Amino acid sequence: MSVHDDLTTVQRCLDDLSRSVGRLEQQIGSGGLEMRRVRTDADHLRESVALLREAAAHPGAPGKPELVTIPDTPYDDSLWIDTDDEGLGARDRHAP
Numbered sequence: 001m002s003v004h005d006d007l008t009t010v011q012r013c014l015d016d017l018s019r020s021v022g023r024l025e026q027q028i029g030s031g032g033l034e035m036r037r038v039r040t041d042a043d044h045l046r047e048s049v050a051l052l053r054e055a056a057a058h059p060g061a062p063g064k065p066e067l068v069t070i071p072d073t074p075y076d077d078s079l080w081i082d083t084d085d086e087g088l089g090a091r092d093r094h095a096p
Contacts, residue, residue: 003056014046
């Protein structure tokens with residue numbers, strides 16, 4: 001099975017789930033916490049599958065963030081002139 005076929009199958013199952021949740025809401029009522037959670041979870045699944053379908057339609061799109069190279073060379077000491085040493089206080093003062 002292709003990814004498109006699998007996504008179509010999942011979408012069909014979500015449609016069935018949505019119809020079943022709708023019937024449950026009619027029988028039980030939609031005001032209870034449990035029913036609202038089931039409806040919200042079903043909606044989240046629908047949104048997640050839509051995002052997955054979009055990502056599968058554009059396989060060349062970057063899935064991982066671009067890596068940033070950090071140089072091994074030491075930082076310029078002049079960057080730290082006006083800062084305090086953490087936990088030690090300022091350089092020209094004594095700890096109590």
